[in-house]
Amino acid sequence: MNYFQKLQEKHGDIDADEDQRNRWYKKGFSALGREDHTQAEKSFEKLAVASPWLPGGFEGLAYVYYETGRLKESEWFMMKALSLAEGLHRKGKLDEKILKMMKGNLQAMREEKELFRWWENINNRR
DSSP states (O other): OOHHHHHHHHHOOOOOOHHHHHHHHHHHHHHHHTTOHHHHHHHHHHHHHHOTTSSHHHHHHHHHHHHTTOHHHHHHHHHHHHHHHHHHHHTTOSOHHHHHHHHHHHHHHHTTOOOOOGGGTSOOOO
16 A cells, blocks of 8 residues: 555645745654654655655654554555665665664564653764
8 A cells, every 4th residue: 555645645746845844844753752653644744745855754643653553554655765875875864873873763663662752862964
């Protein structure tokens, strides 16, 4: 199932500049840190639809879905985020440590273990 297609149907075309995308990213991870999954999901959905070439919205949705027990969706979105992140890494635009952390969280999802909640350890800078 293509979960992203459902998001596109729900939100339509979203035209957002980089500042708006950054606000959704920060708002989403801030909400996730507070365990406000509803707000986090709304922000990450908009981010994913507005910038489907970037992993942030997909990664955020993966964490929201994992923490709310939607395991199939969480794995799908994390795999999508990882695919995009690997492309950025090949272009030299994403650090290897971030890629490894994402792979570790995907593995934790598959094994239904605790995630590394990196968003609680940084200032959510992009």
